[in-house]
Amino acid sequence: MLLAYQISNILRVIAFDEQETPSRILHRLDDVFHELHAGPMTTVIVARLEPLPQGGRLLRWASAGHLPPLLVTPDHRSRYLHADTGPPLGVDPELPRPDHEEALPAGATVLLHSDGLVEDRAHALDDGMRRAADIAARHATEPLPRLCDALLGHGQDAFDDDVALLAARLTT
Structure with missing residues (x-):
């Protein structure tokens, strides 16, 4: 858990200092991570919401092996x-991570979550992701x-791994 906390703090500083694309921020984070903690691997996603001239928002993201964002629309669809x-x-800071x-x-909702939300020993990861997408679609407008x-709640307090969940709903 300490490593996640350290990565989170380093990420905040880099994102504030660089104000670059998500892939550039991940590249810099991997450089620092490699210098400080050569050896362990971890997944990370960096995402940013930007206003669009015609309304709505643009989601920009880059991922370092992390699960994709889950998009839920007000018409109860999710993907x-x-x-x-x-x-x-921690693999190789020179490898590309596209934006x-x-x-x-x-009215759309974007959900970022750790694999702990969708993984369990009894089911395939795809089944857990599908289950989370279905639950999110049913509750899209709540x-x-x-x-x-x-x-x-679908884990009934019995998740096999740590769970992190971040949700953002676009009002304009």
Whole structure:
């Protein structure tokens, strides 16, 4: 857990200092991570919401081996934004991690989560991701705390791994 806390703090400083694309921020984070902690690997996703001139937002993200963002729309549809993830941190800081973008409509919700939310020993990862997407779609228009509670509630306090969940809903 300490390593995750350190990575989070380093990431905040780099993102603030560089104000670059998500892939550039990940590249710099991997450089620092490699110098400080050569050896362990971890997954990370860096995402940013930017306003679009015609309304809505643009989601820009880059991933270091992390699960994709989950997009939930007000019409109760959900889908993972599958894209090339690139390697986890700690593999090779020189390997590329491409940037991705998706225009999001007003009312859409973006969910970022750790694999602990969707993994369990009894089912395939794809089954867990599908289950999370279905739960999110059913609760698409509920307040964010209720949507998050529904996602966290499906594990009945018995997740096999740590769970992190970040939700953002676009109001304009």
